[in-house]
Amino acid sequence: MFILKAEVQFDLAHYLSNYEGKCSNIHGHRYRLIAKVKGEDVKKEGQLRGMVEDFGTIKKALKEIEDYFDHKLIIEDDEIGQDFIKRMKNSPQPFEILTVPYRPTAEEMSRHIYHMLKDKGFDVHEVELFETPTNSCIYTEADND
Numbered sequence: 145m146f147i148l149k150a151e152v153q154f155d156l157a158h159y160l161s162n163y164e165g166k167c168s169n170i171h172g173h174r175y176r177l178i179a180k181v182k183g184e185d186v187k188k189e190g191q192l193r194g195m196v197e198d199f200g201t202i203k204k205a206l207k208e209i210e211d212y213f214d215h216k217l218i219i220e221d222d223e224i225g226q227d228f229i230k231r232m233k234n235s236p237q238p239f240e241i242l243t244v245p246y247r248p249t250a251e252e253m254s255r256h257i258y259h260m261l262k263d264k265g266f267d268v269h270e271v272e273l274f275e276t277p278t279n280s281c282i283y284t285e286a287d288n289d
């Protein structure tokens with residue numbers, strides 16, 4: 145089996161609702177996203193001969209994910225999140241807020257990104273998301289060996 149690896153990074157603000165400690169405040173990370181796409185064999189002919197997938201195609205999809213998250217604030221769609229968004233609507237500054245149906249941990253975000261890539265048609269092996277230079281989560285699915 146072949147496993148291709150590509151990486152992007154993005155800056156994103158978040159907070160963890162009902163978390164006790166410094167992460168209950170809004171703060172930011174430079175996230176590092178490493179995606180692995182698998183293939184049993186390389187293509188036999190045409191433009192992709194000798195390749196599982198063009199790195200450029202993977203990079204383009206990762207860039208779209210980078211743009212989706214980059215320089216935004218991600219907020220869980222819970223009571224605190226909805227209240228926050230309501231208050232921000234009165235602000236003269238049109239902040240870009242991403243509302244998600246999960247607590248934005250490295251675990252939930254890596255699972256979300258895994259499915260974003262799958263929905264784009266990639267045979268995803270795993271997604272690793274670094275929240276800090278030393279902490280990361282790897283998301284994969286059981287049938288994925």
Ligand SMILES: Nc1nc2c(c(=O)[nH]1)N=C([C@H](O)[C@H](O)COP(=O)(O)OP(=O)(O)OP(=O)(O)O)CN2
Pocket residue numbers: 160167171248249250251275276279
């Ligand atoms: N399993 C998880 N644990 C934590 C997550 C997470 O996504 N999954 N997230 C956080 C916070 O977002 C936090 O910002 C990370 O905090 P921390 O590990 O404290 O990282 P720092 O680099 O800020 O640590 P210092 O030791 O203070 O430098 C918490 N836990």
Ligand SMILES: [Zn+2]
Pocket residue numbers: 158167171172173275
């Ligand atoms: Zn954090």
